[in-house]
Amino acid sequence: MNEDSLVKRIGQGFRRRAGKPLALGIGDDAALFISGADCEIVLTCDWFLEGTHFLRGKHPADSVGWKCLARAVSDIAAMGGEPHCFLLSLALPSSLTGRWLDEFMRGLRRASRALRCRLAGGDTTQLDKVLINVSVIGEVHRGRAILRSGARPGDALFVSGTLGEAEYGLRQLLKQRGPISPSNRALRKHLYTEPRLALGQWLASNRMATAMMDLSDGLSTDLLRLCAASHVGARIEVDSLPAISLAKATEARDLALHGGDDYELLFAVKPGDSPRVPRRYRGLVLTRIGLITRELKLVLAENGKVRPFQARGWDPFRY
């Protein structure tokens, strides 16, 4: 096994023939991509590191392959964009270039097909741990991208899906011995992230959201980022949070507030537009969870009381 044969193996099973918008794919010094005339290019990258973002002994290689791409694509969804292609940077031990790599590539290829995001190139090297970095290139119609910075006081705040589900799945996974049941729904959300592409594109093309981001590090941490970018505050109605059902309601609430990895969309909508937000978009539940406020702080409203709200989501420099 050398680097060139590894690159060949990685390219196998992906569509090789160039075709618009990817004019030249894997195998040269760089890839070539042709952008639509009325489009802006959307660019993002994401680490996915053994020991930090996944555990090799716990996470199936297939899920590592799926998720490394899906979570990077989620940033494209968060702008209202459409993904097109990605660059894969992969470092791994020589001992994993057999079955582990095969399963990893199977998951990655499935994600690539499902998300319509083609392999355009990358870089590989040898290391004692698995390190992955994925860069995704997508497009959005010019002027339609939804930034974090557009929320205004009075806007209604919405999220898609259920919150805390992926973090709950991770906890299950860490507790569990033996093989993983694919029918465990919470585990599925943690292992096989689904970027909310259709919703993001619908909100962008209908100019429905004033600000948007994806929830990767937990609502409390990410909402603070959206508010900081928009120079606003927010008030969350705790009872309205789309939490999971657990025997301990407080655990479900904390998971909804601080649990990471859900990759749901958080978006703000002008008061006049908020009745136009459907209860479901293509089967995905949309929930109004609060309000954008003028004062630069986050507050929680619960049982008629209002209290300040600390970000307690994921931060790699705090753990």
Place this chain on the structure above:
Amino acid sequence: MNEDSLVKRIGQGFRRRAGKPLALGIGDDAALFISGADCEIVLTCDWFLEGTHFLRGKHPADSVGWKCLARAVSDIAAMGGEPHCFLLSLALPSSLTGRWLDEFMRGLRRASRALRCRLAGGDTTQLDKVLINVSVIGEVHRGRAILRSGARPGDALFVSGTLGEAEYGLRQLLKQRGPISPSNRALRKHLYTEPRLALGQWLASNRMATAMMDLSDGLSTDLLRLCAASHVGARIEVDSLPAISLAKATEARDLALHGGDDYELLFAVKPGDSPRVPRRYRGLVLTRIGLITRELKLVLAENGKVRPFQARGWDPFRY
């Protein structure tokens, strides 16, 4: 120090205001980039890992910052493109977020200005080692990119600059105790890579080269890649190699043949065009080193004898 304050510090000193072609830079879910109507986007990414690509105890942080961007930009030069912006993925220990990070950022900012390649975004996390991944986005006029695959038998083979200089510099660096002298030219080439952007763009805009790549892993390894992509072979005239001057001529020859990290351009030119290749382009020496051949192998011509030629350049899966 948390992730958000680290991202703020990284953004400092870079031009923040958006301007064509970068419509939205660091701080949102993704960056936005507007491509020219008659252009193709050029995309590439590169690992730069502590222990594999640099040694924290040996390489100044300033050079790590410069080189991680410069070597990724070299892939844009190798297509004949112009770099525009980059994504920085950085993992580092908390203990290095002080002076080390400052010096790293100083080198990165200098490279960003010198190469006219703006910071567009990225991802940061904490780890026990410094891991860097850089993705670069550039442009090339539509149809003008120079691929690896266009070389034909009879084409003349050229390289820019001197070969083996950077590898010689690395050997000096590994031997040396005490502080590094910036006046050591070989060390400078190893530490502060200069992508051959102007030459690459000149060759592309004049349709001068049939195939091109940058030399990152050594002439023997990289030429084999160019030949494989073009389905051709090559013959190198050993005496014509632009090697460095050393007491041992065989050491200089081996460095020129197999030494990595020079980031010079290797390009093929149609026989009729080869007299139009100047001896120097903007001060950079261009040397004709051999010929593209029909037979799918590499040979060395030396003292009237021809012998086959093994790739012995850098391969992370062999070391």
